[in-house]
Amino acid sequence: MKVSLFVTCLVDQLWTSIGVSSVEVLRRVGCEVEFDQSQTCCAQPAFNTGYLKEARQVAQRFIEIYEASDAEAIVSPSGSCTAMVRHYPELFADDPKWLPRAQTIAARTHELSSFLIRVLKVEDVGASWTGKITWHDACHGLRDLNLKHEPRTLIRNVRGAEFVELEHADACCGFGGTFSVKYPEISVAILDQKIDAIERAGVQAVVSGDASCLMQIGGRLSRKGSKVRVMHLAELLAAGERK
Amino acid sequence: MNHLSSETFRENAKAALADTHLRGALKNATSLFGERRKEAAASLPNWEALRTQARAIKDEALSHLDRYLKEFVENAETRGAKVHHARDAAEANAIICNLAAEHRVRVIVKSKSMTTEETHLNAALEAAGMQVVETDLGEYIIQLADEPPSHIIAPAIHKTRGQIAELFTAELGMPPTDDIVQLTGTARTTLRDRFATADMGISGVNFAIAETGTIVIIENEGNIRLTTSLPRVHVAVMGIEKVIPRFADLDVFLKLLPRSGTGQRLTTYQSFITGTKRHASDEGPEELHVVLLDNGRSRMLAHPVTRQALACIRCGACLNACPVYQQIGGHAYGSVYPGPIGAVITPQLMGIEKTSQLPYASSLCGACRDVCPVKIDIPQLLLHLRAEISPRKGSIAERLAFKLWAKVMTRPALYKMSSVAGRILQRFVPISRAWINGRDLRPIESKSFHELWPI
Amino acid sequence: MNCGLFKENVESVAGHCVVTADVTNVLRQIIADLRAQRVAISDAPELAQFGVIPTANDLFNFEVGITRAQAAIAETGTLVLDSSCERNRLVSVVPPVHIAIVAASRIYPTLADVLAMLQSGKEVSPAITFITGPSRTADIELTLTIGVHGPQELYVVVDETS
Numbered sequence: 001m002k003v004s005l006f007v008t009c010l011v012d013q014l015w016t017s018i019g020v021s022s023v024e025v026l027r028r029v030g031c032e033v034e035f036d037q038s039q040t041c042c043a044q045p046a047f048n049t050g051y052l053k054e055a056r057q058v059a060q061r062f063i064e065i066y067e068a069s070d071a072e073a074i075v076s077p078s079g080s081c082t083a084m085v086r087h088y089p090e091l092f093a094d095d096p097k098w099l100p101r102a103q104t105i106a107a108r109t110h111e112l113s114s115f116l117i118r119v120l121k122v123e124d125v126g127a128s129w130t131g132k133i134t135w136h137d138a139c140h141g142l143r144d145l146n147l148k149h150e151p152r153t154l155i156r157n158v159r160g161a162e163f164v165e166l167e168h169a170d171a172c173c174g175f176g177g178t179f180s181v182k183y184p185e186i187s188v189a190i191l192d193q194k195i196d197a198i199e200r201a202g203v204q205a206v207v208s209g210d211a212s213c214l215m216q217i218g219g220r221l222s223r224k225g226s227k228v229r230v231m232h233l234a235e236l237l238a239a240g241e242r243k
Numbered sequence: 244m245n246h247l248s249s250e251t252f253r254e255n256a257k258a259a260l261a262d263t264h265l266r267g268a269l270k271n272a273t274s275l276f277g278e279r280r281k282e283a284a285a286s287l288p289n290w291e292a293l294r295t296q297a298r299a300i301k302d303e304a305l306s307h308l309d310r311y312l313k314e315f316v317e318n319a320e321t322r323g324a325k326v327h328h329a330r331d332a333a334e335a336n337a338i339i340c341n342l343a344a345e346h347r348v349r350v351i352v353k354s355k356s357m358t359t360e361e362t363h364l365n366a367a368l369e370a371a372g373m374q375v376v377e378t379d380l381g382e383y384i385i386q387l388a389d390e391p392p393s394h395i396i397a398p399a400i401h402k403t404r405g406q407i408a409e410l411f412t413a414e415l416g417m418p419p420t421d422d423i424v425q426l427t428g429t430a431r432t433t434l435r436d437r438f439a440t441a442d443m444g445i446s447g448v449n450f451a452i453a454e455t456g457t458i459v460i461i462e463n464e465g466n467i468r469l470t471t472s473l474p475r476v477h478v479a480v481m482g483i484e485k486v487i488p489r490f491a492d493l494d495v496f497l498k499l500l501p502r503s504g505t506g507q508r509l510t511t512y513q514s515f516i517t518g519t520k521r522h523a524s525d526e527g528p529e530e531l532h533v534v535l536l537d538n539g540r541s542r543m544l545a546h547p548v549t550r551q552a553l554a555c556i557r558c559g560a561c562l563n564a565c566p567v568y569q570q571i572g573g574h575a576y577g578s579v580y581p582g583p584i585g586a587v588i589t590p591q592l593m594g595i596e597k598t599s600q601l602p603y604a605s606s607l608c609g610a611c612r613d614v615c616p617v618k619i620d621i622p623q624l625l626l627h628l629r630a631e632i633s634p635r636k637g638s639i640a641e642r643l644a645f646k647l648w649a650k651v652m653t654r655p656a657l658y659k660m661s662s663v664a665g666r667i668l669q670r671f672v673p674i675s676r677a678w679i680n681g682r683d684l685r686p687i688e689s690k691s692f693h694e695l696w697p698i
Numbered sequence: 699m700n701c702g703l704f705k706e707n708v709e710s711v712a713g714h715c716v717v718t719a720d721v722t723n724v725l726r727q728i729i730a731d732l733r734a735q736r737v738a739i740s741d742a743p744e745l746a747q748f749g750v751i752p753t754a755n756d757l758f759n760f761e762v763g764i765t766r767a768q769a770a771i772a773e774t775g776t777l778v779l780d781s782s783c784e785r786n787r788l789v790s791v792v793p794p795v796h797i798a799i800v801a802a803s804r805i806y807p808t809l810a811d812v813l814a815m816l817q818s819g820k821e822v823s824p825a826i827t828f829i830t831g832p833s834r835t836a837d838i839e840l841t842l843t844i845g846v847h848g849p850q851e852l853y854v855v856v857d858e859t860s
Contacts, residue, residue: 009652011692012691012692012693013665013687013688014685014687016690016691016692019692019695020692020695035696035697037693038655040651040655040658041652045645046645046648046649047626048607048626048629049629049633049641049645050626050630050633050634051633051634051642051645051649053634053649054646054648057653058652061653139606139609140609143608143609143612143613171610172566172606174606176605176606176607176608177606177607178603179603179606179607180606180678181677182253182603183253183256183603183604184677184681185253185256185681186260186571187606187681188680189260189570190606193566193569215684216682218683219681219682219683219684219685223681223682223683271839271840272840276840322821322824380835380837380846381837384837384838397836397837397840398837400837402838403839404841423841423843424843426838427838427845427846428845430846431845431846431847434847435758438847439754439758455817455821457822463846464833464834464835464846464848465846465847465849466846466847466848468791468827468847469848472787472791490816491810491813491814494810497809498809505836508774509774509830511829511830511832512829512830513827513828514825515816515822515823515825515826515828516825517822517825518824519824520824520825521824525781525785525824526787527781527787527824
C-alpha cells in the first residue's frame with residue numbers, strides 16, 4: 001500500500017527521529033512511503049488559539065497538498081494532528097466548495113497506531129526493546145480518535161518489553177498547546193501529577209503517540225534529573241528489528 | 244467579601260498553587276468525588292443511553308423554551324404560585340427585597356442556590372436590612388468565613404476540617420475540636436432556632452416541570468425541607484433553563500444527577516412542590532413565589548453552539564474531572580461558576596470584558612466532556628469562545644504572530660527559511676521563560692525532516 | 699417481592715427496616731428502645747395511641763415523629779410522603795427520629811412507577827417528599843456524617859397485612 005507521510009511541524013523541526021522511525025515501521029510492514037516536501041502544518045495552533053481565518057488558510061494548503069497525492073492513506077505520527085484534520089469538515093462547515101474536500105481528506109488521514117491495527121490489521125511489527133515500559137494516553141488520540149487498546153497491543157508485542165499500566169494513564173500531561181506557555185504554572189502542576197505516577201511505576205521509559213506530550217513530559221523528567229526516557233511509539237516500534 | 248476577579252486569573256492560579264492546605268483538600272475532594280461518580284455510573288449498565296436521553300430532553304426543552312416556560316408559569320400560577328420574571332441580577336434581587344419588605348420579613352433562611360450566588364442576593368438583602376442565614380452546611384461555613392463558594396455542589400470543599408474547626412471556634416465560640424461529627428452537630432444546633440423563627444425561606448430549584456407547574460429540589464441535609472415548609476413565605480429562584488417538559492422526565496435526571504454529583508444512587512430528600520397548600524390549616528408556606536432569572540441566558544439560547552451549555556444540571560462532575568480545577572480549585576476562576584462549565588458560561592453571562600482569560604485556562608483534554616451527564620461538549624464551546632475572543636481581544640503581537648505564521652505555513656520556501664532562521668536565533672533569543680522555568684526545551688534539529696528526506 | 703429489595707435498600711442508606719404483621723407492637727418496641735418520652739404523630743388515626751399532634755414550633759421539642767408513607771420505592775429504598783393525604787410534612791423532618799409505616803402493597807418497584815402514580819388521573823399534590831435514609835452531609839472533607847438538619851435516624855415499618 002502507498003501511504004503519504006504527514007510528519008507534522010513539531011517532528012519536522014524538533015524530533016526528526018520520530019519521522020525516521022515512522023518511515024522505518026511503515027516500510028517494514030510493506031508500505032511504500034511518500035513524503036511531499038511542500039507540507040508544513042495541520043493548523044492546530046491557530047485553531048486552538050481561536051484564529052480560524054489563519055487556521056483555514058493553512059488547512060486549505062494541507063488539503064491541496066494531499067489531494068495531489070494518489071496514496072491510499074495519509075499517515076501521521078500524531079494523534080492531535082490527525083484529530084485536527086478530522087476537524088477540517090467543521091472548519092469548512094459553511095463552505096460548500098471546501099467542505100467535501102475537507103471530508104475526503106479527513107477520511108483518508110490516519111494516526112500511525114490506528115493505521116497499523118485498524119487498516120493494515122498488523123499487531124506485531126517485529127520490534128524488540130528490553131526494559132520496563134509504560135504508556136501515556138495523549139488526550140486527542142484517546143478521546144477524539146478512540147485510541148486505547150491499539151497502542152497497548154502494539155507495545156505488548158514488542159519482544160523483551162515489560163509493559164506496566166500507568167496510574168491515571170489517561171490524565172492530561174498539561175501541555176494543551178499554547179496553554180503550556182500561557183499558564184505555565186498550572187501546566188507544570190498538572191504535569192507533576194503525571195511525573196509522580198511515572199516515577200511510582202518504576203519504568204525505564206514512558207511512551208506516547210504525540211511529540212507534544214513527550215516534549216512536556218520529557219522536559220520535566222530531564223529537568224528533575226530523572227533516568228526515565230521518553231519515547232514515541234514509532235521510535236519503540238522501529239527499535240531492534242527482529243530478523 | 245473579597246472576591247477574586249477573573250481578570251487576575253493567572254495570578255489567582257499561582258497563589259492557589261502555593262497554598263498547600265488548598266491543594267491537599269482539592270486532591271482529596273476531587274479524587275473521592277471522581278471515584279464515587281465512576282462507581283455510581285458503572286452501576287447502571289444503560290448509563291450512556293441515559294446521558295443521550297437526558298440531553299435529548301434538555302435539547303427539546305431549550306429549543307422550545309418560551310413555550311415550556313409559559314406552560315410552567317400557567318400551571319404554577321393555577322396552583323397558587325406567584326411567578327416573577329427577572330431580566331437580570333439586579334431585577335431579581337429587587338423583586339426579592341420587595342417581597343421581603345412587603346411581608347415585613349426580618350430573618351431569612353436560605354438553602355443552597357448557585358443562582359442566588361450569581362445575583363449576589365445575600366448582599367442585596369443585607370443592604371436592605373434583612374438577616375440572611377445560609378443553612379446548607381457548606382454554605383453556612385463559607386458564610387461564616389465570608390468567602391464565595393469554590394465548588395458547584397460542595398461550597399466549602401477547599402477547607403480542611405482544621406480550618407473549619409478554627410472558624411467555628413472563632414465565630415461560634417465552639418470549644419476546639421476537629422471531629423467532623425461535632426462540627427456538624429454545632430451547625431445543626433446553631434441553625435435549628437433559625438428555621439423555627441424565620442419569616443421567609445429562599446431556595447433554588449433543580450428542575451421546574453412545565454406539565455404540572457412543579458418545582459423539584461434535591462438535597463441530603465434536610466435544610467431545604469425545613470426552609471421550604473416552615474417559614475410563611477417561600478421564594479424559589481431559578482434560571483429559566485431549569486424547565487423540563489414532563490413530570491415523567493424526572494426519572495432520567497434523578498438517575499443521573501445524584502450519581503454524577505456525589506456518587507449516590509439518590510440523595511436523601513427530593514421535594515416536589517406544586518403551588519401552595521390547598522387549605523389554610525395545612526402545613527407549609529402561605530405563599531410561594533418563583534423568580535425566573537434570565538441574566539444572559541436567552542442570549543445564550545440564540546446560538547446552537549452556546550445553547551448546549553444551558554443543558555447543565557449543575558452536578559459539578561466536570562470540576563472534579565478537570566486537571567486545571569484539580570490543581571487550583573474554584574476561587575481562582577474569580578467567578579460564581581468555576582471549572583469547565585464556569586469557563587464556558589461565565590463569559591456568556593457576564594460578558595467577555597473581564598472574563599476573557601477563562602476560555603483559555605484549559606488544555607482542552609476533554610475529561611469534562613466524558614463525565615458530563617448531559618453530554619455538553621465543553622471543549623467545543625471553549626474553542627468557540629476563543630474564536631470569538633482572540634480576533635478581537637488577542638494582543639497585537641499575538642494576532643500578528645498568527646498572521647505571519649499563516650504566511651509561513653502556506654509557503655514552503657518561507658517555511659524552509661524560517662527553520663534555518665530558528666536554528667540560528669535559538670542561540671540568541673531567550674526561549675520563552677514560560678516554558679523554561681519548569682521544563683527543559685529540545686533544541687531545534689540541525690537538519691529538519693524535510694532536509695533529511697529522502698531516507 | 700418488592701419488600702426484600704426495599705428493606706435491603708433502606709438498610710444500605712443507614713435506615714432501619716422491619717417487615718411485620720404486627721405494626722403496633724413493633725412501634726411500641728422502637729419507642730421503648732429509644733426511651734422516647736415526647737412522641738409526635740401525624741393525623742393518621744391509627745397513630746393516636748403513640749403520641750400527640752404538636753404545633754409547628756413545639757415540634758422542635760419532640761424526640762420522635764411518626765407518620766405513614768403513602769408509597770415506597772423498592773429500587774432505591776425510598777419513602778413517598780404526600781402531604782395532601784396526611785399531616786406528615788413537618789413531623790417527618792423536625793424531630794431527630796422519624797418512624798414511617800408503609801403498607802407492603804404500596805411498595806412500587808421503580809421510581810418511574812411512582813412518578814406515574816403521583817400523576818395518574820389527578821393533579822399532582824402540592825407537597826410530595828421522597829425520603830431515602832436519614833439526613834446526611836459530606837460537606838466537610840467529603841467525609842460522610844449522618845444526621846444534619848433532618849432526622850438522624852429513620853425507622854421504616856413495613857406492614858405486611860396491608
